[in-house]
Amino acid sequence: GENVEQHPSTLSVQEGDSAVIKCTYSDSASNYFPWYEQELGKRPQLIIDIRSNVGEKKDQRIAVTLNKTAKHFSLHITETQPEDSAVYFCAASRTSGTYKYIFGTGTRLKVLA
Amino acid sequence: KAGVTQTPRYLIKTRGQQVTLSCSPISGHRSVSWYQQTPGQGLQFLFEYFSETQRNKGNFPGRFSGRQFSNSRSEMNVSTLELGDSALYLCASSLGGIAETQYFGPGTRLLVL
Numbered sequence A: 001g002e003n004v005e006q007h008p009s010t011l012s013v014q015e016g017d018s019a020v021i022k023c024t025y026s027d028s029a030s031n032y033f034p035w036y037e038q039e040l041g042k043r044p045q046l047i048i049d050i051r052s053n054v055g056e057k058k059d060q061r062i063a064v065t066l067n068k069t070a071k072h073f074s075l076h077i078t079e080t081q082p083e084d085s086a087v088y089f090c091a092a093s094r095t096s097g098t099y100k101y102i103f104g105t106g107t108r109l110k111v112l113a
Numbered sequence B: 001k002a003g004v005t006q007t008p009r010y011l012i013k014t015r016g017q018q019v020t021l022s023c024s025p026i027s028g029h030r031s032v033s034w035y036q037q038t039p040g041q042g043l044q045f046l047f048e049y050f051s052e053t054q055r056n057k058g059n060f061p062g063r064f065s066g067r068q069f070s071n072s073r074s075e076m077n078v079s080t081l082e083l084g085d086s087a088l089y090l091c092a093s094s095l096g097g098i099a100e101t102q103y104f105g106p107g108t109r110l111l112v113l
Helices: none
Strands: A004-007 A010-014 A019-025 A032-038 A045-051 A056-059 A062-067 A072-077 A086-093 A101-103 A107-112 B005-007 B010-013 B019-024 B031-038 B042-050 B053-057 B064-068 B074-078 B087-094 B108-112
Touching (some): A004 A086, A019 A086, A019 A107, A032 A062, A072 A086, B005 B087, B019 B087, B031 B074, B042 B064, B074 B087
Parallel strands (some): A010 A107, B010 B108
Antiparallel strands (some): A032 A045, A056 A062, A062 A072, A086 A101, A086 A107, B005 B019, B019 B074, B031 B042, B031 B087, B042 B053, B087 B108
16 A cells, blocks of 8 residues: 655754655655654644645755655755754645545654754 | 644543544634554554545554544544554544645543553
């Protein structure tokens, strides 16, 4: 069946460094790719998303890139801060056919002060 | 607008019992999805409802069921609880179009003893 692979499962970076999380999807019909941040004990919150008609999207320190040919997309966080420490989930969905919303297994990001 | 709400927030049950969880979506949202979140498995899709109809179902046993009411509120039921059902159950709502942004509730933490 369709799945989304997410790497790495854990990531530690020094404050101020960049963090990159990568996801690969299998459903070629996927065309919507959101990223969620989940702080400990809280609900997942959307931080950025991208649709298949664009290759990159930025929002301040966060960016997402999409390579539809290779079926992978990545989250980039620059100038990381300790408060960025959380679990990040990628997801893939499509706008046609059977409803599908598949999440990656999550990346635990630790930003060390 | 008020966010997605879930009740109860915490629940303790024993094996063999059944449980019903409730989710109230954001006003105007017609789609409600349910997910099971466990430390090792990430976010697993249970099912999604739109206009009182189940549009898709994940790979969970028939003990897991749900429904949606005309006001878009949704309930999830788990019968004959097993220890492995202990998890955080999250619901998410969206406007209803496929591949639209989902907004999560705070979750119901279920512990099965």
